[in-house]
Amino acid sequence: MGGQITITLPDSSTVAAERGESIHAILGKIGAGLQKAALAADVNGVPVDLGHAVENDASLKAITFESPLGKEIFWHSASHLMAQAVRRLYPDAKFAIGPSIEGGFYYDIDMGSALVPEDLAKIEKMMETIVAEDLEVRREEIKRADAIKMFSDAGEIYKVEMLNEMTDDVVSIYRQGEFFDLCRGPHVARTSRLRAVKLLSLAGAYWRGDEKRKMLQRIYGIAFPDKKQLDQHLAFIEEAKNRDHRKLGRELEIFSFSNAVGAGLPLWHPNGAVLRYILETFSTEEHLKRGYKLFGVPHIAKADLYRTSGHLDFYTENMYSPIRIDDQDYYLKPMNCPSQIQIFKSSIKSYRDLPFRGFEMGTVYRYERSGVLHGLTRVRGFTQDDAHIFCSEEQLEDEIKNVLDFTLYMLGVFGFTERNIYLSTRPEKSVGSDRNWDLATSALKNALESNKIAYTIDPGEGVFYGPKIDIKIKDAIGREWQCSTIQVDFNLPERFDVNYIGSDGQKHRPIMIHRALMGSMERFIGILIEHYGGKFPVWLAPVQVVLINVSDAEAGAAEELRLRLLGLGFRPEADRRDESMGYRVRDAIARKVPYIAVIGKKEVADGTVSVRRLGENKSVPMKNEELVDTIRADVENRR
């Protein structure tokens, strides 16, 4: 039954098509370029294959690699391609799931024998062969019962398990050559579209993410429509590798770990310790400016404190074994709040004392499973820029607004102006009344909205005692990191029976806000190292300027200037080593020191230095005073 149908394009223009014509053919009528670029299409809001036949009037939008959905389809097709290659090389392999992810795709595979990294090259080669075979990728719809038979005949136990859990009568299968896989689709039309593929790594992953179930082998990969894009992506991976804080941390002598001290327990070397000092001082001063009071609490506290707070019930798996002192159990503190609450409670508080904001660079110790430790970003002992605000219900929203402003200001100082904000709502396992949850959630929501901050709701991701706002920042090369968190808590004031006297002379329960802006100093510094690629701005640089004398004759002048700068509170170094100038310049550059100031005969005579900025390969003469002013201006402007 022939006839014409009308296809509406995103710009509202229309194209006439034959009933039952394929998307591919219809796109050809619109333009050869679009036909070539399209991977799939969106028909009436549903993504479909290019081979899909359009039977009725419809809206149509081509999906290309440029869109997130296009990438998803492309990478998902690449994961099928990889599975086909694995199947050819290892006929006994059983496939679990193989989705696309943010930066590529993976497939979880149950293999008889373990793969080694060298096998990836073999698989890659086979993938290239299949791409060259230019196989057609075809969709088939079959009865679920038939699919179960088909996959169980093939020994695909994981697919059978998935099929058994589905409720649809009909499922879709994609075939390319001899290979077939259970898949919703859509997929690219031919294997030749997957021109540039690369397998990146190998890892273990539990079937269904459940650690009680079988560990499968996961192969990660990436694919692009052309080689150039792949090369760009590989260059990005390389760049990220060069910025790795674990590598830079060692090279720049910022921190290290020692087997003798313990896993996940960072040691701060002078360069890192001074960096921490600068950040902590900066943060503390900013808090004081905003009316926070300083708190300070010990690293251990009695078991009863954590029994009252609920940590021994809700947080034990993160706490270390108790320390026995005089027949009493003490715990290393996993959080600062219970101890800090004791400070608030030490005297009767009036409503006039609220909001009461207590701040502390508080060190906490949390047990992390050995496999999750990662440089500075995941450690077992860390210090937070932690504060707890005690306020009344009426003050809650304003306080949250203040905290939001404060957070965005702090992050902005480091150039973290791009960020994603998430509002996490009540989880299944939680405490507290519906009223309190609603109150807290809407306070967070209103604060975000009245500050005109865009956010995403993360349903059910709140903490057990209250909802929270998480802020994820984007670093210089676009990677996301989570640092800041703002949490509303009705629970702890209740558990500790915290109260204040209201204007009515009655006791009232304050609400607590837990918040950390930079989060863990360890993690934040790790992120900063990667964000700046080790090239810290002058105000943060552990060494701000290296003074290099040309010959021994100028050693005294270099030392004199160093002492002058040191006395002014800067961080200078004089490299008077018996090495060639070129060598010392190179060394200062390798250490990523922002300024190199050379002092020779001429400079001593003029009272100048020859200054070279990191990243430039020419130097400019400057009066000594000018160097001082330059560094001072950098520090004052935090650049």
Next chain:
RNA sequence: GCCCACGUAGCUCAGUCGGUAGAGCAUUUGCAUGGUAAGCAAAAGGUCACCAGUUCAAUUCUGGUCGUGGGCUCCA
């Protein structure tokens, strides 16, 4: 914690199919007094992560422990 890989000098890495090890850089010491990304030379530096087992002999083989990396789960 689990899966896989790995652990040789401060760092980056060779090497030993079982007979106790080497390079470059860094360090120290000489010489060279150098004008903006490595001057020349010499010396020193290792219980081959740790503990057991097999063996005439283990850094090498086996097992365990600790640690590291990539993931899973969890998270600041």
